[in-house]
Amino acid sequence: MTNEKPYRIAIASGKGGTGKTLLSTNLADYLAQEKAVVLADLDVEEPNDALFFKAEIQQSEIQYKMIPDWQAETCTLCGDCVKYCKFNAIIKIGEYITVFNELCHSCYACSELCPAQALPMKPNRIGITNAIKSGRIQLVESRLDIGQEQAVPLIHDTQKYIQDHFSPIAIQLFDCPPGTSCPVIAAVADADFVLLVSEPTPFGLHDLKLAVETMQLLGKAYAVVINRADLGTNELENWCQQEQIPIAARIPFDRDIATTYATGELAWRSNSNLEKALKSLVEYLHERKEVYA
């Protein structure tokens, strides 16, 4: 069993606020009745999963991004670094070279191509990863430092942290950031399966289409979870049918779920509507996993 690769499920959405965190935290807690689960909060700009588990941080690791560190004594001011940097992260003013950390993509070109080796790479803090244990749930969250702009390097660091520390845990859930651009691509990259959480409103459908397009581009297997399923219209459901996109579960609109979520509690423990939805989702995933294996 220990040699088996973990089954990794990403929980994503185009639109924000559709219920990714609601689903990730409650699904993790539901699954943890029977087995150990990794829950990874990859929404590093706004991580919320830990709010739902009242447990202490066991271990923290500062995360870094590599950036060039200019050495004035060795620099010959040839200006090659400025020329090589496609991100305008390096400028030369008079006899000084300045590096803009936020613009740097850590490609190493300036550093390794510098004829005088005057730009060694050095680590620059971008955030922190916390490991938190709550019962059978191993929660890993990363928090981007305030003012840092790039989420992607921290998402990669978090995935690596999980691989290094928790790869024997067979079920892993990745709570992803909203949107369809680079942070989402990075967050779903390792996933075996993606659950796209949406809601049956015009905004929900519009953004679900973009999310589906993104998953197709990445060649990911995916299914939709409809949250607040009876709130809007049938349009989203019809569209999924027409496009032959599987619907893995439906969570009904229920003010009690919203209130319990708002309090920072796991709603499935007290709400039978959510419990039923999770049960059918887990059944769906079991079938999927057998297909996958």
Add this chain to the structure above:
Amino acid sequence: MRELVILSGKGGTGKTSLTASFGLLAAGTVVLADCDVDASNLHLLMKPEVMSAEAFFSGELAHINPESCIGCGKCEEVCRFDAISHQAKTYRINSLNCEGCGYCAVICPTQAIDMNPARSGNLFVSEIKSGDIMAHARLFPGADNSGKLVARVKMEAKKLAEKYNRELIIVDGAPGIGCPVISSLSGADYVILVTEPSASGLHDLMRLVEVLKKFRLKAGCIINKADLHPEKAVEIEDFCKAYEIDILGKLPYDKAFTEAMIEGKTIIETNKSIRIVLEEIWNNINLKSI
């Protein structure tokens, strides 16, 4: 010219519904900018007639020319982004992973790698249903650099405001606190924070306010769905007071917002009592932001 930016930290708190409503309340004086370029929704409520469209290019993508490639593998060795792979001696770029740094092109001994401009989306200028103008965009799924497209949309909105002699720009922002959000803050005069009384709503608001503090930006807060959790709403108010953030008003948790959206309308077009609350909030915004 005054620039208002609407942000939330957490997604789904009602930024777009409120941007659209304020846009209509300010009709005749405003240019709108949809800077949530990954998941733009403002157009669904504003019924834009596209006046002009242009391709948006940002950065570059590497391309390997198979005739010149000798299969030495140096490019794969230097690539930090896992964007180059090979089968036997055939090397390929995975454009979804390519960041366009150009290191491979510099290191290639036979100059077999070209760097080409990367088209990452479209930029639109449209007339909306109020007769006003809106700048909006669509980032291609999986594209890089949404921060740059945000900057481009904002620049376009500024040009339009000058051209049509409008004194106000309202910007619908992205969730989070990363590059698209920071990009949407440049040049902002006042930030309107839309939040909801939940543990995550407050947590995300607090992180966003830290970002605003860093840039010394003035802000006011609207508590949406305020009756969902009255105690959390009080916590949000206390937090705002402590951080000198104006409380602009509160809105109820009401299905009327969803129903308006389904009709493709803003809430002020469909619901009188919420319209009155929003008019008052809009007056507060104008008082505080001038």
